[in-house]
Amino acid sequence: MGYSKDIYDDAFEELKARRNKAEYDAMIKHSELIKKLPRVQEIEESLAKTSTMAARSVFADRISVREMLEKLKTQNLALQMELKTILEKNGYQSDYLDVHYSCKECSDKGYIDGKMCLCLKKLLREKAYDKLNSVSPLSLSDFKTFSLDYYSREPIREGEKMISPYTRMEKILNFCESYAVNFTPQSRSILFQGGSGLGKTHLSLAIAKEVIDNGYGVVYASAPDILSKLESERFNDDKSTDATENLLKECDLLIIDDLGTEFLTQFTLSKIYNIINTRMLLKKPIIISTNLTLKELEKSYHQRLVSRIIGEMLRLKFIGRDIRQMQYNDTVKKG
Ligand SMILES: [Zn+2]
Missing domain, CATH: 3.40.50.300 (P-loop containing nucleotide triphosphate hydrolases)
Incomplete structure (x- = not known):
């Protein structure tokens, strides 16, 4: 597809703005939520800990590594379950804390596995339009x-x-x-x-x-x-x-x-x-x-x-x- 460089630049600029906004919004929502529900932050910290422990246990020279990993996995699932329940009990959707990108397919990156996402194609078309319209x-x-x-x-x-x-x-x-x-x-x-x-x-x-x-x-x-x-x-x-x-x-x-x-x-x-x-x-x-x-x-x-x-x-x-x-x-x- 041949668009001029400034059309691509404009489109990428816009994707970046969408990405930043989605991530900023998620951050604000998160900090407001943990103020209201401190248990959420505790769960998140425990989740972070279990994943570090999982990484460490992989390097441990023990036969019980598999057991250990199984245990961590169970813990992890339980924590995730608890988080979901807390959110739902307080009237939030279970994906409330996720970053909500404008495009779920490519997370506003414009590409999926090196292929141009439909959202970027659409954006390029819109930018080309704007340009032509200014003529x-x-x-x-x-x-x-x-x-x-x-x-x-x-x-x-x-x-x-x-x-x-x-x-x-x-x-x-x-x-x-x-x-x-x-x-x-x-x-x-x-x-x-x-x-x-x-x-x-x-x-x-x-x-x-x-x-x-x-x-x-x-x-x-x-x-x-x-x-x-x-x-x-x-x-x-x-x-x-x-x-x-x-x-x-x-x-x-x-x-x-x-x-x-x-x-x-x-x-x-x-x-x-x-x-x-x-x-x-x-x-x-x-x-x-x-x-x-x-x-x-x-x-x-x-x-x-x-x-x-x-x-x-x-x-x-x-x-x-x-x-x-x-x-x-x-x-x-x-x-
Ligand atoms: Zn997309």
Whole structure:
């Protein structure tokens, strides 16, 4: 699963806080209880003593070691029984003194026998959500809120053919929904092409949300954001440069919004090429959205990159009029 390092850091931080809280709560409960029921502390001390004696008797050079251990075991059980009875008599659950972790399976450690616990997987998903939400509110960008009403049913010319924006966008919407639901880390790469305000960002975020829901690691960023992050890390000689770059290469799904709006230098050109090329070699999916035509992309980027995109990505062409403008007009009319 490929989440960014800060998402893992956040998740581990949270697990640690849960663990500390559970242990602190248990300690407080314990000290209050022994004040009320001093016999509990005596029992605990005796229990601690029997286990030290058991350890010692193992080293004793006597035939009666087994007998001794048996006796200690009986004593131990009797003490535990007494403790349980005291607690129950005073109206406490028998596990009252145990540490109550949020997750019983892994005691808030996040791993069971080296395997990631479900609670950590859930936490990572939540953190990835929070992060994406800080970019753009996901609640506003799921498939349900994508309205086809803004696309005209009037056919327009596209090359040799006539097609209405409504028909085209209905097809794209259905495709994206099924892509997201059936996503695997071997899914195809897609290029969203078309003018601004035609719903490219909305659909990329809707895909991101669904894919995260299904437990995959998604990195979503605009091309300028990715590159300014890599640039600043380079200039600050930041050790995390490789981490960011590796994450972009290795996450389950990389979504690059707005390719072509970034400021291009030799450095950014080679980075973009490198990231896209590596993912394509590894057969890892990318979704790129751009306002540029293929010709315009060719002007800005290596021809090699554009031929890779043409060769390996499924191209979806968004058509119609700027929805944001229409939504704005609607609001003005209603207001
Ligand atoms: Zn757990």
